[in-house]
Amino acid sequence: MKFGKNSANNPLAVRTHEEMMEVLISPEPTGPAIHYFMIRGGNEQGNITIWQFGTAGDEYIKTYGHYHISDFIETYKVLWGEGIFLLQARRLGPDKKPMDNEVEYVKAIYVKQGSVIKIPKYAGHLLANTGNSWLMTIDDSPVNFKKPARRKAGEVAWPEHADYAPVKKMRGFAYYIVKKNGKPAFIKNPNYKNTPEIIIENA
Ligand SMILES: [Fe+2]
Numbered sequence: 001m002k003f004g005k006n007s008a009n010n011p012l013a014v015r016t017h018e019e020m021m022e023v024l025i026s027p028e029p030t031g032p033a034i035h036y037f038m039i040r041g042g043n044e045q046g047n048i049t050i051w052q053f054g055t056a057g058d059e060y061i062k063t064y065g066h067y068h069i070s071d072f073i074e075t076y077k078v079l080w081g082e083g084i085f086l087l088q089a090r091r092l093g094p095d096k097k098p099m100d101n102e103v104e105y106v107k108a109i110y111v112k113q114g115s116v117i118k119i120p121k122y123a124g125h126l127l128a129n130t131g132n133s134w135l136m137t138i139d140d141s142p143v144n145f146k147k148p149a150r151r152k153a154g155e156v157a158w159p160e161h162a163d164y165a166p167v168k169k170m171r172g173f174a175y176y177i178v179k180k181n182g183k184p185a186f187i188k189n190p191n192y193k194n195t196p197e198i199i200i201e202n203a
Contacts, residue, residue, distance in 0.1 A: 006040065006157075007145050013038045013157035015064060020056065023064055023172040025187065029057025036063060038157060042143035050136045051083070051129035058178040060084075065126030065173050066162035067098075074119040074141045076127070078203075081135035082112040084184060085203075086173050088124045090166070091194075098122075100166040101192050106174045107199045108186065115203035124167070128177045130184045 006013060014034045021027060032052045039048040052061045060083075067090070068074065076085075087107040090098035111117060111127075119125045129135035142161055158164060167173065174195045175186045188195045 011040045013040060015157060017056065020064065022168050024056055025059050025172065025176040025178065025189075026057045029059070031056030032061070035061050040143045040145075040159075043140045046138045047141060047143065048079075048136065048138055049127075050134055051081070051127070053081075053129055053131065053133055053135070055179050058180070060128040060130050060177050060179060060184065062128035062177065063126045064164060065124060065167045066164045067124045067166060068119070068122055068161055069163050070161050071121045072142070072161070073121060074125075074139055076117045076119070076137050076139045078111050078113055078115045078117075079136040079138055080113055081129060081133050082110075082131035083127050083129050083135045084177055085109040085111060085117055085125060085127050086175060086177070087119065088174055089120070089122070090124070098166075100169055102194050103174050103192065103196065105196055105199060107201060108175070108177070109201045109203055111203045117203060124173065126173060128184075130177065130179075 015036050017031045017033055020035045035052055037050045041047055054061060089104040091102040091104050093099045143159060170191045172189055174189050174192045175198055176189060177184050178187055186198050
């Protein structure tokens with residue numbers, strides 16, 4: 001799906017099923033054509049994200065997930081619906097660089113309309129829609145329409161402050177959030193060398 005080059009006058013971006021297949025628990029599940037919609041305004045106007053409801057295979061509709069490569073703290077506010085944030089931090093290797101397959105901790109934070117979550121510096125994060133309606137958030141991450149994005153030039157769906165490559169390499173975060181007996185359940189991603197027990201919190 002093509003919306004042309006993004007600009008302040010063309011701020012809509014989407015994440016397709018095809019792109020999300022890279023990070024789902026099962027390589028070819030069924031799912032909606034578009035998993036989430038993004039309207040980009042940056043830290044002044046804000047960025048709106050709207051998630052589809054339901055699942056792709058057994059997995060709740062989620063964002064792709066990324067690590068920040070700069071040290072800003074991103075703030076999300078939930079405007080509608082409910083969901084679960086996954087936060088994880090990578091362990092540093094002997095060269096002091098983060099290792100993609102080892103994590104220090106993984107946290108699941110249950111959020112609902114009105115919740116405000118601050119993403120710690122450099123933390124990996126994604127958000128899954130575990131409710132029955134659309135999920136909608138606003139966040140303050142920077143958007144630069146002039147500089148090419150990291151993955152597709154000129155497309156704000158892959159902003160330059162965020163690194164998606166380690167998530168693609170590991171086929172997702174250290175846990176997947178699946179629907180089991182009508183409720184969220186956490187399944188370890190076997191591609192990680194270590195998966196600490198998940199820490200559950202309510203916002
Ligand atoms: Fe982010």
